[in-house]
Amino acid sequence: MRHLLIRSLLALIGFTQAGIRCVAAEPLTVVTDFEGASVRDVEIDQTTRTISCMPGGDPLRGWPCWWYFRVNGVTSGETITVRLRGSTATVQKPGSQPQKPLAAAWAMPAQATFSTDGQVWQHTAKGQRQDESIVYTIKPDATSVFVAWGPPYTPTTAATFVRQMSEKSPHAKALELCRSRGNRPVPMLHVQEGERTKEQRFAVWVQARQHAWESGSSWVAQGFGEWLLSDNPDAAWLRQHAEIYIVPIMDIDNTATGNGGKDAQPQDHNRDWSPQPHWNEIIAAQRMVSGLIEEGRMDVFLDLHNPSPDDPTFFYALQPELLKEPMIGLRDRFIELAYSRISKIKPLIPMSNKPKLIGANYHPLWRQISSHWVCLNGNPHTVSLCLETIWNYQNSTTDGYRAVGANLAAAVREYLAERPLRK
Ligand SMILES: [Zn+2]
Secondary structure (H helix, E strand, O other): OHHHHHHHHHHHOOEEOOEEOOOOOOOOEEEOOOOOOEOEEEEEEOOOOEEEEEOOOOHHHOOOOOOEEEEEOOOOOOOEEEEEEOOOOEEOOOOOOOOEEOOHHHHOOOEEEEEOOOOOOEEEEEOEEEOOEEEEEEOOOOOEEEEEOOOOOOHHHHHHHHHHHHHHOOOEEEEEEEEOOOOOEEEEEEEOOOOOOHHHOEEEEEEEOOOOOOHHHHHHHHHHHHHHOOOOHHHHHHHHHEEEEEEOOOOHHHHHHOOOOOOOOOOOHHHOOOOOOOOHHHHHHHHHHHHHHHOOOEEEEEEEEOOOOOOOEEEEEEOHHHOOOOHHHHHHHHHHHHHHHHOOOOOOOOEOOOOEEEOOOOOOOHHHOHHHHHHHHOOOOOEEEEEEOOOOOOOOOHHHHHHHHHHHHHHHHHHHHOOOOOO
């Protein structure tokens, strides 16, 4: 018995009966057999424990800047290195010839994101630029680690969030916006409380992720919903005076398959708000929003995104020449309220108080951008905006994004409380 115990102890610390041997590390492997994964051209140096790679994704299905994979074979506590290059795939705008690779900066956050359980996501230390690559080091205390461009938010995350909210609150319903072209359900949360009729309620529509790579925008949508169903009395006011629709992921297929979505063929989701949309999500959302417009109560429409690598948080809005009052004044009031809250978030989320104004020359399909379509087809009092939340920043984490969503929701409450109540 004693002999056996000593033998097992020796085996544990790397001895065998034949003598001392080195405890060789397991080989590192890269796994992508899960929702939202994306990587290509993987090379692994087992000696330096370095994974070289670039974002995967089919460029015909959007910008190849999203990357997300799992590393197995890690020795807990060791430092592994990820050396990431920009995708070499050429990208093309719908309707034009292939052009050139996407600028690598879109794929290269200053800090990458990792998780050992797929639930809690944290930033790596700052990556180091080396030639065409950025090099991140990670020291996970586990034998397996997920590594990604930013905190992933998959169709399963959306479905879980919507279901949990509906279980937590009698005022929340888990609905399905539609089935995608890939036959995936598109989860939607519907919230309202109390006896007010539909006609007496403001309508609020919040959607994220028309561009699949912009995972942070879904976390903003989730933060909006969490605040809305919290015990905060202002949240209760909003539930009682409005009905609110939240769609955390619009482009569910590209989110599931790890494609970028932006400028996808034949039509970017956010250029698809035409009289005949191509994507099922846009057909369904446009139909529901049109119904709210017909009822004269499309009060606040918010389309959530992540911007360019160097941008702070900001709103996109149409130039005033393209709109009429009272839309312009109401919109500016809403921006003022949202800015005064979001810019005070601790820790800091940098935000510009000046919206970027878009004119008719922004894009040939500018009328088919969702927030513009809602302005152009909405009620005179409709506030319709795109919010771009900073992603390349130390506080662009799940908590930071959710704080933006919570403050955006509080701004909607404050804004609607200034509006005449519907009888
Ligand atoms: Zn976008």
